[in-house]
Amino acid sequence: MNSAPAGTDIGTGCPVAEGRVPLYGPEFTANPARVYERLREQGQTALVELAPGVPATLVVGYDAALEVLRDPGEFPRDGRRWAATVPEDCPVLPVMSYRPNCLMTDGAEHARLRGVITESLARVDPNKVRAHVEATADMLINQFAQRGSADLLTEYAVALPLWVFTFLHGCPRDVGERMVTGMRDIVDMRDPERANEQLTAALLELIALKRREPAQDMASWMMEHPAQLTDEEILHQLFLMLGAGTEPEANLIANALRLLLSDYRFAGYVAGGSMRIEDALDEVLWTDPPVANLSASYPVRDVVVAGRRLPADQPVVISYAAANTDPGFGVEHRSGNRAHLAWGAGPHACPVQGQARMVASIAIEKLLDRLPDLTLAVPVEDLPWRESPFLRALAGLPVTFTPVRAVETAPPTAPMPVVPGADRPIAPLPAATGKRWMHTIIRWWRGQ
Structure with missing residues (x-):
């Protein structure tokens, strides 16, 4: 394992840009695609906040998303060790913390x-x-x-x-x-x-x-x-x-x-x-998937993905919305094309x-x-959108x-x-x- 500190780019040793991009607030709610575009400047993974004071790594690249989703050994779904480190009133806990169901268990x-x-x-x-x-x-x-x-x-x-x-x-x-x-x-x-x-x-x-x-x-x-x-x-x-x-x-x-x-x-x-x-429907699943950012996993040790070291016990969240529109993946025809990740991948x-x-x-x-x-x-x-880091969801459709x-x-x-x-x-x-x-x-x- 390379000994570079968590949150640095392997090969360059350069610190990641100061601060994290919030997945909340008016800017993100109004135009998440613009935020994902900015996040791609960090590479296939990016540093974000899911809520104030709740750091996470967001996977925004298609290939990196597949790598994480297909490897539950390195990226297990049980987040109890992470949950124990955040305040009891953390607003993302009800969605992300462990429940003994088939989404949050492995093996x-x-x-x-x-x-x-x-x-x-x-x-x-x-x-x-x-x-x-x-x-x-x-x-x-x-x-x-x-x-x-x-x-x-x-x-x-x-x-x-x-x-x-x-x-x-x-x-x-x-x-x-x-x-x-x-x-x-x-x-x-x-x-x-x-x-x-x-x-x-x-x-x-x-x-x-x-x-x-x-x-x-x-x-x-x-x-x-x-x-x-x-x-x-x-x-x-x-x-x-x-x-x-x-x-x-x-x-x-x-x-x-x-x-x-x-x-x-x-x-x-x-x-x-x-x-x-x-x-x-595939056009929507490619460009505006109903679940935008979810499928959190929690590496039990530092792990490298797409040239970046991700720290142990910090959430790694898949951005289906960003991965599906990854310019590096280059999908030309979306309608009828079901290679998108809107339904997840792997087990x-x-x-x-x-x-x-x-x-x-x-x-x-x-x-x-x-x-x-x-x-x-x-x-x-002028259509209103719900404020959520997880869903791309309208608040009304008159x-x-x-x-x-x-x-x-x-x-x-x-x-x-x-x-x-x-x-x-x-x-x-x-x-x-x-x-x-x-x-x-x-x-x-x-x-x-």
Whole structure:
């Protein structure tokens, strides 16, 4: 190993530029692409702050990102040693600190936990999911179709993945809404400890229901799996699936609609039939991926990547947004090209990317078919963005259109059996158990 100090360029010995580039604040939120361009001046990795006083290395090069993602031996996902060094109120902790799920474990434990998810997913009937998504899309559009205006983010892009999640897991609607609210507040770093407690409480309600009344759904199948996960392990897998299945999906739908409504060339290809919606999604996944910066790993020793020594126990975060637009990678045609890293790579690559594409494709096709003259209600440059170092996410997508009549459609819950007892209050876990779990979750959050 070269003995150059951490944070220096191997071969030159020159110190990296003083200060770190913040992945927060108005400049980053308004134009992250400009910030990534500046970061590339440091090479394939760059020194950043995820939040005030929270240093990290951001991987901005495509080749370097693949190197890190494919090598869990050098770049493990367990960040408990790092979490123990940051303040308890650190705003990025709820997203980045260790949870015993398949995203934040490696080796045999990762394989065990991931197997529960992938094998349960394999039992889902894709035709029933498609029918549910189509019915849900029509139902949501019916709610604003006769009004002539809508916020497609809150009324459509966010709502649809929530309905899909509750459908797949047999989750009562009100519990699902509390889950999504808690997850969004965690990602946006709005009172994250309160949000973490709210989300945990909702997940515990779902687990209690499924233990009492199992049904033909993902949550029940995960509990029945031969791996015999404990309820605490089920809790953390559900946390991961909720985070991966709602926030990024909503952002993919909204970002794709933003592109279609602001880029007339692109929209013309889709409207003219020369480009499929599913292929068009790749344009968004290349240039505006819904998860911009995530997949943190924590080297247990100093390691060299792309000529720079990265210090042990400091987060190494993959910038999917920067890596996908790396000028050195030189992608000329993006539509239909799936070499992007938006779904990750290596052993932690997203296992449900096919389903995510299907949901987004149906959502966009249904909307354009029902409301063909959709128009942004404000100039595209005035659309608001959420402030988050992790997501490229709109805060609103207001549109106008010619009002149309509602259409008759089957209830969205029809494809799956109704969950027994889903229409009555869920019996909570015993108070002592709930408090113990909540305390355990907070300790995990704090890296203790």
